Amino acid sequence: MASPVPDPIDTSVYVHFPWCAKKCPYCDFATRAVEPQTIPHEAYADALLRDLEARRESLRGRRLFSVFFGGGTPSLWSAAALRRTLEGIRGAFASEVVDLEITAECNPSSLSEEQAAAFREAGIGRMSIGVQSLREPHLKFLGRLHDADGARRAIRGARATGVAVSADLMFGMRDQRDILADVDALIAEGLDHVSAYALTIEPGTQFGTLARMGKLEVADEDDYARMFLEAEARFAVAGLEHYEVSNYARPGFEARHNLHYWRGGDYLALGAAAVGALSEGTRARRWRNQKDPEKYLAEPHEEWSEELDAEVRIQEALMLGLRTTEGVDLTALEARVGQDPRVGRKRALAQGLERGDLRLEGAVLTVPRERWLRLDGIVADLF
Numbered sequence: 001m002a003s004p005v006p007d008p009i010d011t012s013v014y015v016h017f018p019w020c021a022k023k024c025p026y027c028d029f030a031t032r033a034v035e036p037q038t039i040p041h042e043a044y045a046d047a048l049l050r051d052l053e054a055r056r057e058s059l060r061g062r063r064l065f066s067v068f069f070g071g072g073t074p075s076l077w078s079a080a081a082l083r084r085t086l087e088g089i090r091g092a093f094a095s096e097v098v099d100l101e102i103t104a105e106c107n108p109s110s111l112s113e114e115q116a117a118a119f120r121e122a123g124i125g126r127m128s129i130g131v132q133s134l135r136e137p138h139l140k141f142l143g144r145l146h147d148a149d150g151a152r153r154a155i156r157g158a159r160a161t162g163v164a165v166s167a168d169l170m171f172g173m174r175d176q177r178d179i180l181a182d183v184d185a186l187i188a189e190g191l192d193h194v195s196a197y198a199l200t201i202e203p204g205t206q207f208g209t210l211a212r213m214g215k216l217e218v219a220d221e222d223d224y225a226r227m228f229l230e231a232e233a234r235f236a237v238a239g240l241e242h243y244e245v246s247n248y249a250r251p252g253f254e255a256r257h258n259l260h261y262w263r264g265g266d267y268l269a270l271g272a273a274a275v276g277a278l279s280e281g282t283r284a285r286r287w288r289n290q291k292d293p294e295k296y297l298a299e300p301h302e303e304w305s306e307e308l309d310a311e312v313r314i315q316e317a318l319m320l321g322l323r324t325t326e327g328v329d330l331t332a333l334e335a336r337v338g339q340d341p342r343v344g345r346k347r348a349l350a351q352g353l354e355r356g357d358l359r360l361e362g363a364v365l366t367v368p369r370e371r372w373l374r375l376d377g378i379v380a381d382l383f
């Protein structure tokens, strides 16, 4: 992996695509279900490029580090509109890193062989596919539009184009005792990367309503911990390293865009509801764009923003960086935010080190992988 300390000029770009063919019952992302034929493909690219143009001044002297098309379901977007947007982004930076990582999130139901090839042709080098499971009962439970064969076809179609391929796996479902069946099925597809997320029940979703009415069961804590550890062991045997709490990769295939974010690097946000954060010296600012796609199409603009003070930046750096095997370089963090993260935490750090919850090598603080199941509590002790 590259250095855990981001170069201040390196800037990632996140492009939010706010539409899906159907809203999944557990999803609280900023997305809308629409009939795919009503998506304003070119008009959305136009709005993104207007948004980018308005940011041009803040990009001066920066180097493009990665581009991520997320959503929503970017695989519903026309490859021509995506290509035009990508060209605009690359043209807005004076330079970019060698071997720029360009990712698109894709859903199996909209990633035909033709669409995968067109995305590859448009410049996508990595496809992150929302598989979630390769077993029918789980896919039905999650309300997904694809079946297991459709997911396999999408993975194989993406791999055939030569891009790096990642798949999402959902775990923590009540009847998912045999997590290894899912893990083995994914491993058999020869993936470069897997993101394994626990099903969480969010208020305001269909699952949230069912849970409140006592009509939805998920795995209990012991089952969840067992699934986490069994999956980790099996992925390790297959050569997929557990490099972040929810992510596994073959060596060299870690998600660079996500690493940049976990390292506290700068990122520009484009698109409805997209959130970005850019720093200048030790100051930083975060903003969120207009959430409503219709209003964004009419006139892209910020809906909300905040200045990030040093303590907030330290807390976020610990929260995100300690999720990874590379951890947080405390000296580099101090230089970045202008405040020593050790001040006010000496006792908590000493206790964490004493308990074995934390490890300090030089200035690099990590949480040992065997303690990741308790990560939230360990990080909370530092606040």
Ligand code: SF4
Binding pocket: 019, 020, 022, 023, 024, 027, 028, 029, 031, 071, 072, 073, 107, 130
């Ligand atoms: S496809 Fe993804 S973004 Fe869209 S509703 Fe389902 S989980 Fe949410």
